[in-house]
Amino acid sequence: MSEKVTFKELIESIAEETENSKQFTHDFLKDFVDVINDGLKEDRSVNIAGFGKFDLKKIDEREGYNPQTEEKITIPAHNKIVFKPYKDLRELVNAPYAHLEPKLIEPEENTSDTEEEAQPTDISEEDDFIPMAPPTSHDTLDDKQSNTADSEKGKEKTFDPDKSEAKISSSFIFEEEKEISEDEEDIVEYNRDTPEENLDEAFEKLFGDDDDSEETAQEGNTRESLQEKERNTEPKESEAENDTSLEENAEDGTQIHKNSDSVKAGNSKQKRNQREKQLPPNPASSSASDKEQQLEKEGSLIPILAISTIIILLIAVGAWYLGLFSGYKSYSTLTDTTISATKMPGRKTVSSSAKGKKSTQKRPINKQQQNKATKTIQPKQRKDEQIIISKGQTLWSIAQNKYNDPRLWPWIYHHNNSLDNPDLIIAGNSLSVPLPSGPKYGLTSADSVEVAKGYIATYQWYKENGSSQAKNYLWVAKRYHSDLRDIAHFKIDKDDLAFASQAR
Amino acid sequence: MNTGDVVAALAENWDMNKAETRRLLDVIVQTFNDNIANGNSFTIPDLGTFGIHTREERKSYNPHYQQYMKLPPKRVVDFTPGKALKEELKQAGIEDE
Numbered sequence: 001m002s003e004k005v006t007f008k009e010l011i012e013s014i015a016e017e018t019e020n021s022k023q024f025t026h027d028f029l030k031d032f033v034d035v036i037n038d039g040l041k042e043d044r045s046v047n048i049a050g051f052g053k054f055d056l057k058k059i060d061e062r063e064g065y066n067p068q069t070e071e072k073i074t075i076p077a078h079n080k081i082v083f084k085p086y087k088d089l090r091e092l093v094n095a096p097y098a099h100l101e102p103k104l105i106e107p108e109e110n111t112s113d114t115e116e117e118a119q120p121t122d123i124s125e126e127d128d129f130i131p132m133a134p135p136t137s138h139d140t141l142d143d144k145q146s147n148t149a150d151s152e153k154g155k156e157k158t159f160d161p162d163k164s165e166a167k168i169s170s171s172f173i174f175e176e177e178k179e180i181s182e183d184e185e186d187i188v189e190y191n192r193d194t195p196e197e198n199l200d201e202a203f204e205k206l207f208g209d210d211d212d213s214e215e216t217a218q219e220g221n222t223r224e225s226l227q228e229k230e231r232n233t234e235p236k237e238s239e240a241e242n243d244t245s246l247e248e249n250a251e252d253g254t255q256i257h258k259n260s261d262s263v264k265a266g267n268s269k270q271k272r273n274q275r276e277k278q279l280p281p282n283p284a285s286s287s288a289s290d291k292e293q294q295l296e297k298e299g300s301l302i303p304i305l306a307i308s309t310i311i312i313l314l315i316a317v318g319a320w321y322l323g324l325f326s327g328y329k330s331y332s333t334l335t336d337t338t339i340s341a342t343k344m345p346g347r348k349t350v351s352s353s354a355k356g357k358k359s360t361q362k363r364p365i366n367k368q369q370q371n372k373a374t375k376t377i378q379p380k381q382r383k384d385e386q387i388i389i390s391k392g393q394t395l396w397s398i399a400q401n402k403y404n405d406p407r408l409w410p411w412i413y414h415h416n417n418s419l420d421n422p423d424l425i426i427a428g429n430s431l432s433v434p435l436p437s438g439p440k441y442g443l444t445s446a447d448s449v450e451v452a453k454g455y456i457a458t459y460q461w462y463k464e465n466g467s468s469q470a471k472n473y474l475w476v477a478k479r480y481h482s483d484l485r486d487i488a489h490f491k492i493d494k495d496d497l498a499f500a501s502q503a504r
Numbered sequence: 505m506n507t508g509d510v511v512a513a514l515a516e517n518w519d520m521n522k523a524e525t526r527r528l529l530d531v532i533v534q535t536f537n538d539n540i541a542n543g544n545s546f547t548i549p550d551l552g553t554f555g556i557h558t559r560e561e562r563k564s565y566n567p568h569y570q571q572y573m574k575l576p577p578k579r580v581v582d583f584t585p586g587k588a589l590k591e592e593l594k595q596a597g598i599e600d601e
Binding site for chain 1: 505509510513517518527528529530531532533534535536540541543544545546547549550551552554563572576578579580581583589592593594595596
């Protein structure tokens with residue numbers, strides 16, 4: 001098809017068609033060329049209808065270089081002859097490919113964008129769960145968190161001057177672990193059995209009733225601490241054990257602590273006050289609240305709740321005895337602000353039963369806290385997948401492969417301590433890829449916290465390496481977790497944080 | 505210079521009327537086109553070589569819409585001016601300025 005046709009052959013075919021002599025055709029064609037050349041010289045442009053347009057295009061002087069010697073040379077301004085075929089000719093030439101049309105290549109980013117937008121909404125739904133509760137609840141939640149922080153601070157403070165030996169502290173840790181595991185079990189069980197929010201209240205009520213009937217006013221503190229444990233799933237066994245210390249130190253130690261930590265404990269006192277309020281006048285206030293909430297299923301679930309309550313009580317008593325015998329002295333000195341805080345309101349309970357309603361409103365939040373707590377346990381159960389990096393893979397592509405969302409790659413980066421530069425992975429090395437623990441391969445809130453940590457780690461690296469893009473990672477981190485200061489282990493640049501806070 | 509000018513010039517040179525010249529020119533152009541369309545390449549002395557080459561399929565990027573496009577292969581006319589003509593016209597009009 002693509003043959004070389006000589007000028008002679010051309011002339012022959014033209015002469016044949018026009019019934020002219022070859023000589024005439026040859027001369028005529030030569031003249032035709034001359035006319036074109038003259039036209040290019042004079043007009044710089046010759047247009048032949050049905051064929052094309054010859055143009056003389058001026059090329060300005062420019063810098064170039066000799067590719068062989070790599071010397072720089074100046075290419076002087078010159079003319080270039082350009083031929084632009086007519087549209088008919090172009091279409092005729094391109095006929096074999098005429099049916100093909102340019103196609104839009106769907107960029108990967110487009111698809112992932114939609115996915116990414118879907119995910120944060122999921123997360124935000126979970127987060128929005130809390131604000132759905134009454135407005136006061138929001139404050140109380142924060143306060144409670146600060147409470148626990150405060151109480152822990154208090155613990156440390158009181159712990160230090162105790163000159164407690166390593167033995168004691170080790171037993172302390174042992175206790176702690178035990179408690180956590182027990183609590184975990186309880187909570188998992190509990191959630192499974194009691195899907196309704198209302199059950200929490202019922203549980204609370206039962207709990208309170210049992211305690212009231214069985215135990216003295218002082219042991220109300222154990223109750224309190226137990227509840228505290230359930231809410232936070234944090235080791236609070238010291239509080240439980242502190243009952244014993246209460247008997248000993250009675251007013252002295254606690255009073256001192258009260259004074260010293262009164263400012264800190266101020267918040268916690270109030271909160272516990274409210275909690276306490278609702279407990280002792282249980283028959284009255286909680287039944288009223290039941291009516292409010294219309295607990296219809298309560299009756300059928302009471303046995304289950306009763307059993308779980310008894311189990312928890314048994315555990316608490318066990319822990320109490322263990323604490324009594326193993327670390328009697330150390331625990332007696334461990335009286336902390338939480339005890340003093342819970343003790344004070346205990347006296348006021350009778351007078352301030354009017355606020356029972358308020359405290360019932362807090363129930364759903366407690367439930368939320370429990371949910372959160374169980375979720376924070378989940379990372380231990382999360383499965384990781386070990387993969388070996390193959391050539392050409394990137395964190396981005398791995399994330400795309402595993403999560404169907406390449407933007408989760410900082411999660412993998414953060415998960416592998418062996419990685420330093422987030423832009424560099426080495427083929428042949430193994431990576432452990434964290435898998436989302438949510439249903440249907442979704443992200444739970446705990447997962448999103450991990451993702452946020454990943455983004456923060458990425459941010460940190462880029463920041464340390466002076467990249468101006470660093471704050472963008474912080475911005476994304478903010479989308480996965482609202483309180484970055486919570487999870488960052490370093491001081492975040494103020495400006496970057498301000499930038500990131502625009503994300504919400 | 506357009507087709508009319510070319511025809512007029514040729515008609516004057518060969519003492520033919522314009523219509524006749526035009527018909528002859530059309531046949532010439534038609535022959536050229538047929539050969540080009542068939543993928544044949546040919547050289548006209550003092551003018552240049554006509555031929556065809558195929559542009560491979562490629563990706564293009566539209567920076568405004570930030571889209572990538574896949575462009576199909578395309579057959580295009582190839583014209584290489586003859587060396588003599590090139591040299592002759594290289595400085596045309598440039599030294600005037």
